[in-house]
């Protein structure tokens with residue numbers, strides 16, 4: 001047996017017994033009302049409505065970050081305001097960075113210095129003392145600090161030297177590549193204050209995904225535009241994919257001096273902790289040319305005791321300097337309206353599908369933050385890179401509250417499918433590596449979209465293929481499934497080719513013969529879902545075809561992929577197993593266990609064995625590790641995954657995606673309490689109550705792609721890639737549609753709750769086909785069951801399917817769990 005990261009079963013602090021549940025919620029709410037604090041996170045707390053997370057420690061153990069975005073820009077804002085911002089205008093190929101070195105993967109390598117933008121320095125002109133509104137990088141003692149991360153905005157408030165500062169950063173809805181900043185300063189002392197304010201931003205102008213022209217620095221300049229009261233920085237190479245290479249920082253208050261080059265502002269041998277401009281007290285009006293391009297803008301103000309003053313600034317990108325005027329005109333003087341628009345669009349998002357359970361934190365995540373994160377993914381996917389499977393899953397993620405976005409994603413993805421049925425791995429930039437799974441994801445997203453909306457006309461819409469020709473949506477899907485059906489190996493399992501969901505298994509099928517157990521299970525599940533559609537449409541031929549294919553692949557999996565106590569992961573090109581007790585490394589992978597449950601290919605005996613094996617070999621306090629044991633060194637048979645550091649990414653982290661799949665599998669298998677246990681382990685903000693709980697350092701409002709695994713050299717359980725995770729798409733659906741069980745189906749709304757047995761009561765407000773269902777679920781006997789007595793508007797319903805609403809309306813639903 002491998003050395004495994006098994007730990008004792010957690011006893012989550014929040015588990016409450018039946019009769020206490022409601023009271024517990026009330027007292028939790030009361031506690032929050034009293035103190036305004038989540039009692040358990042040492043670095044901050046949610047506000048009363050759960051719509052903001054208030055970070056109270058400027059030096060959190062890892063960055064507590066937020067994402068702000070619209071259709072042209074996305075900005076990463078950490079608790080001190082620093083971070084990065086990328087933009088992509090229209091259908092242009094390249095993404096560029098306006099501030100900071102932007103990919104999370106990169107800034108771990110380049111370090112924090114590269115994120116120092118959105119800085120505000122305040123200098124007392126009497127004493128010469130200076131500090132940052134942000135806290136960093138000067139780190140002068142602050143009398144108070146807080147950062148409120150909200151949906152699409154962050155507000156940092158700090159008091160230093162009796163000057164209170166509030167910096168609000170947000171990205172307005174729409175498609176202008178701008179960030180809007182408002183700095184408000186208040187004099188909290190009894191004397192008049194003469195202050196200089198310096199805003200600082202570094203421009204990167206890097207093409208994100210490869211394109212770059214000869215040189216970089218030699219094409220850069222920056223200057224002050226009197227006409228626009230702006231520091232304007234430009235990169236003007238002879239070759240470029242588009243013109244948006246002008247960055248600017250402008251304000252409604254006069255910029256009294258500027259610097260366009262870092263050396264002039266900071267000084268060659270100084271740092272941002274002690275910039276020469278701050279030491280001497282003024283910017284030097286030096287334009288930039290072929291150097292580190294910045295915008296430093298100085299404002300001078302006087303504040304009487306108690307007086308406040310506000311400066312509004314725009315950081316943005318344009319085609320040319322001339323366009324800055326239009327953006328100034330559009331936004332200066334109207335920040336309030338733009339902010340109100342943002343707030344109301346987010347409030348509308350949050351209003352969809354509100355749940356109220358005994359677990360306040362469950363509600364905060366599902367009602368607010370999971371929606372926000374999956375919306376981000378459905379717009380910007382992987383930092384602006386559109387991977388096929390990733391964006392298609394995010395389309396699934398938003399289906400319950402933004403189905404029009406799901407539809408748009410489906411159509412866009414279908415444009416990137418080959419007529420053979422395979423699809424691109426990614427577009428913008430194009431990645432043609434033949435991952436077998438890409439097009440399969442279309443099925444799950446399409447079926448859930450049809451169930452949610454009833455928009456069957458989509459099936460007949462004609463969409464071009466990537467390599468020419470066109471076909472209806474239904475034919476596209478048929479092609480995808482036929483491709484998989486006809487690309488199987490000697491064990492009757494689907495060929496993996498360059499990889500599947502686990503895109504780091506790059507060598508297993510390099511020669512074209514390797515087979516994937518996970519893909520076969522996902523294919524099986526796709527067949528079942530397609531069969532449901534065929535049944536709904538009374539299409540007997542298709543129904544039989546799909547069911548026949550399901551049985552064939554189910555049998556192949558059970559015959560050839562069962563390892564004795566769990567399912568293997570693959571056969572390589574030479575027919576050798578991967579993810580088997582016969583291997584030295586990676587004897588077990590979680591994803592082929594989870595999908596054995598989801599696709600219901602495993603019988604009850606195998607389910608039991610799988611669960612025992614997973615608990616024994618993979619379970620940690622924070623959920624299941626992806627595999628065990630980790631690869632210590634390169635294995636040419638397996639590929640990229642084996643070169644990763646142990647405990648990093650696919651090589652043995654605790655992956656959120658695979659854990660939420662396991663939760664779904666457990667719910668389907670009727671293990672509701674076990675499902676909830678895994679949920680509390682994997683989700684941030686649920687604490688074990690154990691000393692040294694690593695989650696205390698994690699962001700409680702943002703699910704991450706994974707936690708570093710138990711084998712990581714120095715940072716076990718650190719969150720890796722907060723916000724950037726396909727798991728949020730599944731969390732939204734699994735929790736709402738499967739755990740709370742308010743599930744859209746072709747024939748109506750299924751009420752199939754699989755709640756933990758200690759929840760005595762919970763409510764769900766579910767929007768479905770233009771109506772709102774007010775659902776109350778009761779479990780007076782504390783059962784782990786899916787059997788219910790159901791009433792619709794007071795009248796008993798036979799079974800658990802509410803028929804399609806005849807007309808849009810408000811419906812009351814009561815469900816009582818029974819033995």
Ligand code: GLC
Nearest residue numbers: 387389390501502503504650
């Ligand atoms: C990353 C990729 C995603 C892949 C996952 C597992 O999150 O973006 O496409 O499925 O890793 O390999």
